[in-house]
Structures are given as C-alpha cells and as structure tokens.
Amino acid sequence: MYENYYGFKELPFNVTPDPRFLYRSESHRDALAYITYGVFQKKGFIAVTGEVGVGKTTVVNAFIDLFQPSLEVAFVFSTLFPFDQLLYLICNDFGIDAENMNKAQMLLALNRFLISQYENNRNTVLIIDEAQNLSPEVLEELRMLSNLETRDRKLIQIMLVGQPELENILNLNELRQLRQRIPGVCRIPMLSREDVIKYIKYRLEIASVNNGGPVFTDDALEEIYHYSGGTPRLINVLCDRVLLLGYVANTRTISGKIVREGIRDLESKESPVMDRRNGPM
Numbered sequence: 001m002y003e004n005y006y007g008f009k010e011l012p013f014n015v016t017p018d019p020r021f022l023y024r025s026e027s028h029r030d031a032l033a034y035i036t037y038g039v040f041q042k043k044g045f046i047a048v049t050g051e052v053g054v055g056k057t058t059v060v061n062a063f064i065d066l067f068q069p070s071l072e073v074a075f076v077f078s079t080l081f082p083f084d085q086l087l088y089l090i091c092n093d094f095g096i097d098a099e100n101m102n103k104a105q106m107l108l109a110l111n112r113f114l115i116s117q118y119e120n121n122r123n124t125v126l127i128i129d130e131a132q133n134l135s136p137e138v139l140e141e142l143r144m145l146s147n148l149e150t151r152d153r154k155l156i157q158i159m160l161v162g163q164p165e166l167e168n169i170l171n172l173n174e175l176r177q178l179r180q181r182i183p184g185v186c187r188i189p190m191l192s193r194e195d196v197i198k199y200i201k202y203r204l205e206i207a208s209v210n211n212g213g214p215v216f217t218d219d220a221l222e223e224i225y226h227y228s229g230g231t232p233r234l235i236n237v238l239c240d241r242v243l244l245l246g247y248v249a250n251t252r253t254i255s256g257k258i259v260r261e262g263i264r265d266l267e268s269k270e271s272p273v274m275d276r277r278n279g280p281m
C-alpha cells in the first residue's frame with residue numbers, strides 16, 4: 001500500500017521467514033554456523049531454540065537456500081501427532097509414497113530412501129519446526145530413526161527447532177540418551193539495541209529501489225527497541241504499522257511520536273499483544 005510512497009520494491013517488514021532478508025547478527029550467524037557444522041559433520045541431531053519471532057525458521061530457510069543443491073530436505077511442523085503420523089508426513093515430504101503403509105513399512109521405505117541418497121552423496125536432513133510440541137515418546141522414536149546408519153556415518157541428520165521449552169523436554173531424564181547425542185543446543189537470543197537499529201536499516205535497504213526511503217529518528221529507533229525487546233517479529237509488526245502512519249501523515253521522517261502512536265494502535269488490538277506474551281505465530 002505504501003510501497004510506492006517510500007520507493008520500495010516490496011514490503012520491508014513482512015512477517016514471513018524469508019531468508020533474503022536475513023540480517024546476520026552475530027547470533028544469527030552463529031546459529032547458521034552451528035546448523036552447517038551439525039549437518040555436514042553428520043552429528044545426527046542438532047537443536048535450535050529461541051523465543052517466538054526471534055528468527056529460527058528464517059535461519060533454517062537461509063541454511064536450506066545456501067546448500068540446496070547438496071541437500072535432501074523434509075520440513076515438517078510438529079503438532080501433537082503420534083509418531084506414525086509424523087513418520088507419514090516425513091515420508092511424504094521426502095517424496096516417498098507411504099499411502100496405506102504401516103509403521104514398519106514406512107520405516108523400511110525410509111531406510112531404502114536414505115541409502116539411495118547416501119549413495120548419491122546427498123545429505124538428508126529432517127527439520128522439525130515447532131519441536132517444543134513433540135512428546136518425549138515421539139522424541140525417543142526419532143532417536144531410533146537417527147540410528148539408521150552405515151558402518152561409518154549417520155544416514156539422516158535431524159534438526160529440532162523450537163521454543164525454549166524444547167530445552168526442558170530434552171533435559172528430561174528419560175531422554176538423556178538423545179540429549180547426549182546433541183552437540184550443545186543453539187539458543188538464538190533477542191537482538192541487542194545496536195542490532196535492532198542495524199536490522200531495521202538492513203531490511204529497509206533490501207526492500208528499497210533507491211535512497212528516497214523513510215528516515216527513522218534516534219528517538220523512533222529507541223522506542224522500537226523498547227517495545228520489541230529485540231524480537232524481530234515484533235519489530236516487523238511495529239515498523240509496518242509506523243510506515244503506514246507516516247504515509248497517511250505524508251511524512252518520510254519517522255519520529256518517536258509516530259512510533260508511540262503505532263504502539264498505541266497495536267496495543268488497542270488484541271492479537272499483537274497476545275503474540276508478544278505467548279502464542280506461536
């Protein structure tokens with residue numbers, strides 16, 4: 001709506017996990033390095049955690065984009081499925097036709113698939129997003145799945161991505177065998193004040209055609225930092241709102257006053273406030 005006014009070729013503050021917009025803060029860089037290491041060193045299991053909206057899915061998508069040609073990826077969102085259903089989704093995402101198969105048949109088909117990928121030098125990665133929803137029983141079954149191996153290496157790398165509660169689940173005594181297999185959990189923290197400022201500039205730059213875009217005053221940036229607590233998703237929601245307000249007021253200078261107005265707007269609606277306190281996106 002306001003794209004033309006500010007000279008954007010696309011909206012700078014979408015809330016989709018689009019890796020083209022990835023701002024490589026130190027912690028996002030670390031997370032990308034951790035994933036790359038885990039997958040290519042064939043660690044078997046890796047886990048990435050962080051609060052809602054901190055950039056977990058975006059980093060994972062960036063990893064896939066970077067290494068796509070050498071990867072065979074299944075990406076599933078966990079809900080409270082029992083293992084059989086999860087296995088079905090996994091098979092499906094790998095392109096294995098598992099229609100009408102029982103669990104044993106699916107495991108067999110998956111094993112065959114993994115061996116063929118291995119023979120073709122492809123790295124098979126199973127990504128389970130929102131993994132904090134997995135039950136301990138399902139996690140234990142996933143551990144068994146990762147036991148599929150040849151004499152010298154794991155055939156599948158399993159990446160668990162989820163909110164910090166995932167760490168509590170992984171620390172359960174009954175899952176200690178699984179826990180021991182994970183080379184440290186990578187937790188993505190909120191952005192620092194300095195990173196929030198760089199983050200906003202970076203996203204504006206990616207979306208801009210030229211330099212005629214909006215200018216955020218120091219006061220505005222400070223307000224955004226405080227409101228968001230350094231959560232990219234909240235920064236995006238707020239920035240999108242304030243750009244709209246700037247457009248309506250016909251000003252490309254985004255002041256603290258405009259940001260405060262944007263915050264009031266958002267807080268008078270229920271959903272963004274709820275996002276901030278708990279629920280997944």
Ligand SMILES: Nc1ncnc2c1ncn2[C@@H]1O[C@H](COP(=O)(O)OP(=O)(O)O)[C@@H](O)[C@H]1O
Pocket residue numbers: 013014015016017018021022023024025028050051052053054055056057058059232233236281
């Ligand atoms: N480092 C980053 N660079 C650019 N955008 C980011 C970054 N981290 C998060 N975002 C943006 O914030 C929003 C939420 O990120 P997402 O990856 O969905 O978070 P999570 O999976 O942790 O809930 C998305 O719009 C995403 O593009």
Ligand SMILES: [Mg+2]
Pocket residue numbers: 056057058129
């Ligand atoms: Mg996510």
